[in-house]
Amino acid sequence: MLKKEKLQKLKLINRPALHEILGVAEGSKPAILDAMSVDEEKNIHKIFPDLYIENIGKKLNPTSSINDVPMYVISKDKKVAKDLISDFTKNGFKNINKFLGYPSCCIEHMNSQNPWSRKIIYESCKSSKKISFLTNNLFNFRGRLKPEKNALKKMTIYFQKNDQIAHLLLRLNFISHIPCSYDCKKSTVIGKETYNLLEKYYPKLCLEIRSILSKPVLFFDLFKWIVFDGKIDKDMNLHYKKIVPPVSLIDSKLIKTFSSGDNIKVNKKSIKVYKGKNLIYEYQKKDEIDGFIINFQDKIF
């Protein structure tokens, strides 16, 4: 059980995400790898003197130079941290996911495609029957940005657009990996463990995160999606009251159009926006994956 004063100090740290650090400190997570400032690293060391924290001497990818910060590995187990660094020195990021405790089924899924492709999310969605907020990893994309100059710019715009939920932006996930399916059993177990930890120590924050993650999402790609406050009916039509944060980099005109409707029908070829029964807009999809619904529910299955 962590002491109250530790938790107060920890709350002020932005990176790594609170629940990640809690997971490592309480032993449910073997290790984390994240970019942090030297001051952040010092603070974590002060709060958790027993944790092993080491600079791995490399940035995660060129986009992690947002504040020009180094990468650190953090673990309760010195051997795990040492082994991770030694493997990293030899093989780069190839085996990192295993050290971070991600399920092997999901590692296989992540290794099969580009992590920034929209296809990987589509595949996860297609293989799912029940979709809980626990495995919603869509908004945790900082670590898998495509190494290009524009990614940095896009990330900055994303932060500006969502400054009203700035305290949540780096914490919008209960699992840190892309699941092989949104009802992957092993991922659900990890999500539940993380959820329980956060609920125990920061119940208000936990509820805020849960509320954002448990909404249907119309997904286009890494930087383009729309989150709805709404429900899917038995014919798979989405009825909604409004569009809610986080706001993506999707065209703001399109957001306005969706905001003036109250239900959408999505099929393989098009997305139709209705106000009641009146069709107000039709979007012709480039392909099947160009806009599909992922129905994250406020339930734990």
Ligand SMILES: [Zn+2]
């Ligand atoms: Zn899996």
